[in-house]
Amino acid sequence: MTMPYLQFNDITKTFGNLDVISPPFSLTIPHHQFMVFLGPSGCGKTTLMRMVGGLETASTGMIALQGEAIGEPDSRRGMVFQSYSSFPWLTVEENVAFGMRFRHDLTKTEKRDRAQHYLELVGLSNFAASYPNRISGGMRQRVAIARTLAAGSEILLMDEPFGALDAQRREQLQVELRRIQKEERKTIIFVTHDVEEAVYLADRIIVFSQRPASILEDIDVTAQIGDDRLLELRESPEFLKLRSSVLHTVRAALGSTQ
Numbered sequence: 001m002t003m004p005y006l007q008f009n010d011i012t013k014t015f016g017n018l019d020v021i022s023p024p025f026s027l028t029i030p031h032h033q034f035m036v037f038l039g040p041s042g043c044g045k046t047t048l049m050r051m052v053g054g055l056e057t058a059s060t061g062m063i064a065l066q067g068e069a070i071g072e073p074d075s076r077r078g079m080v081f082q083s084y085s086s087f088p089w090l091t092v093e094e095n096v097a098f099g100m101r102f103r104h105d106l107t108k109t110e111k112r113d114r115a116q117h118y119l120e121l122v123g124l125s126n127f128a129a130s131y132p133n134r135i136s137g138g139m140r141q142r143v144a145i146a147r148t149l150a151a152g153s154e155i156l157l158m159d160e161p162f163g164a165l166d167a168q169r170r171e172q173l174q175v176e177l178r179r180i181q182k183e184e185r186k187t188i189i190f191v192t193h194d195v196e197e198a199v200y201l202a203d204r205i206i207v208f209s210q211r212p213a214s215i216l217e218d219i220d221v222t223a224q225i226g227d228d229r230l231l232e233l234r235e236s237p238e239f240l241k242l243r244s245s246v247l248h249t250v251r252a253a254l255g256s257t258q
């Protein structure tokens with residue numbers, strides 16, 4: 001039997017008197033899966049993600065990565081949040097290189113090559129020497145993604161990373177992220193409120209109930225719309241059908257009838 005890659009084993013979480021994850025939450029995420037967590041505000045998605053990152057501990061239960069309990073944050077698990085705080089006194093390339101500061105296995109030249117490779121991947125080669133306050137919010141988000149990839153994280157934990165972007169940049173980054181995830185074979189947990197974004201990006205969507213969070217639905221997106229996410233797919237009948245059914249599930253989670 002193969003070892004599960006990332007496994008939530010009977011997790012519960014309480015903050016004081018507040019039950020955030022309950023009943024015990026269990027989920028297995030295979031290697032290289034693009035997983036999207038979708039659910040009402042405040043239901044506990046971020047808390048679950050922070051647990052994978054090692055920033056929060058479960059009240060009961062365990063999260064295991066390849067059979068080993070998750071502990072302190074390390075560079076295997078990289079986090080990208082909605083608002084990225086870059087260092088204004090470092091260039092774009094230096095900000096990306098900063099993600100590799102603990103990679104003592106890499107020489108200075110290798111770090112530089114890697115930084116350039118990932119900047120190219122996110123389409124920012126021409127801005128390597130720019131300073132963060134001279135580029136747009138969307139570009140800064142790409143810097144954050146490049147930095148996390150350059151660090152060599154095999155799991156990307158992304159908490160509404162595109163939330164603050166305008167629709168056009170958001171769509172562009174969705175396309176790029178999906179491409180990078182497939183090319184680099186990353187495992188991603190991506191939190192969003194946006195159903196369209198969820199369906200476009202995900203191999204699989206977990207829809208959460210209101211707090212305390214439990215799984216309302218586990219949707220195999222790839223089985224329904226395939227692996228190849230061309231932009232045109234968003235207008236296809238199968239995409240629209242799935243989007244509408246996910247929307248209904250999310251509305252049901254909020255307790256409204258329509």
Ligand SMILES: Nc1ncnc2c1ncn2[C@@H]1O[C@H](COP(=O)(O)OP(=O)(O)OP(=O)(O)O)[C@@H](O)[C@H]1O
Nearest residue numbers: 015018020039040041042043044045046047048211
């Ligand atoms: N450190 C903490 N101490 C006390 N309560 C907390 C703490 N962290 C989170 N909570 C509470 O736990 C609940 C779940 O929060 P969480 O951020 O995980 O939700 P979420 O589903 O990610 O919400 P959103 O989509 O709005 O970001 C919220 O009610 C929040 O106020």
